Amino acid sequence: MNAPSRGSDHPLAVGVYDEPELIVTGVGAMLARSGASVEVVKVTADGEPPAVDVLLCDPIGRTMQLEEYLTRVVHRTTAPVLVFTWTSSPSNLRRSLAAGARGFVSKSASAQDLADAVAAVSRGETVAPTGGRIGAQPGMADLSAREAEVLELICRGLSNLEIADRLFVSVNSVKTYVRQIYQKIGVARRSQAVAWGLAHGF
Incomplete structure (x- = not known):
């Protein structure tokens, strides 16, 4: 079109x-x-x-x-x-x-x-990279915007301290985000989170 x-x-x-x-x-x-x-x-x-x-x-x-x-x-x-x-x-x-x-x-x-x-x-529509309208993104596992951002930085290889510096938050806040991410995507270790993130476009 x-x-x-x-x-x-x-x-x-x-x-x-x-x-x-x-x-x-x-x-x-x-x-x-x-x-x-x-x-x-x-x-x-x-x-x-x-x-x-x-x-x-x-x-x-x-x-x-x-x-x-x-x-x-x-x-x-x-x-x-x-x-x-x-x-x-x-x-x-x-x-x-x-x-x-x-x-x-x-x-x-x-x-x-x-x-x-x-x-x-x-025309007033909202579009995603796939060309579809924005709704729940496949594989996002209901991550909040901040959790998705933390996961992306984890996938880039940043440590919790580096993530805290990048996002201007405390290390304890980052640890909380990481725990929430693990729970939502069903993993127990950082390497598993990285693998999940890379498989879902992070």
Whole structure:
């Protein structure tokens, strides 16, 4: 399905936020290749943002935490925000939606998948990396956003102390999260948690 336009004279306006020209041009080329009727514009982090129908942004790998960055972006625009990033872990998906994003799509997605995500978000839907609507994610075992974040860091090989430093919480809090994770996913050891996490996209 191609992204809907507002009419032949008014293509869907898609903003690409705080990205280099290469990414902006690439998004434009991908959407054009999909057959979508869109106009892609670069949106800078400073100055007044232009009026757009959907705003793409990548909150991961910035100098501030994902939630802080994304919250600032969401409050700067009336358009629905679609996270467009390389890292599509369940933890980042949940954190992005909690911070106000309306969808999440990988930069490795096909042109058609990107167009479909833009179209869905412009219609007021919320989309996942698979293109489906967000609900309970398969394999998430009812983990909270914080528990999913801790599990992702465990899978990266961080110790409890390193996780505490990264998340600005106490080591005891991390230990509590770890116990809760083990109980929810049905494991008893860290190596088992890592194996479970990697098998479920962490």
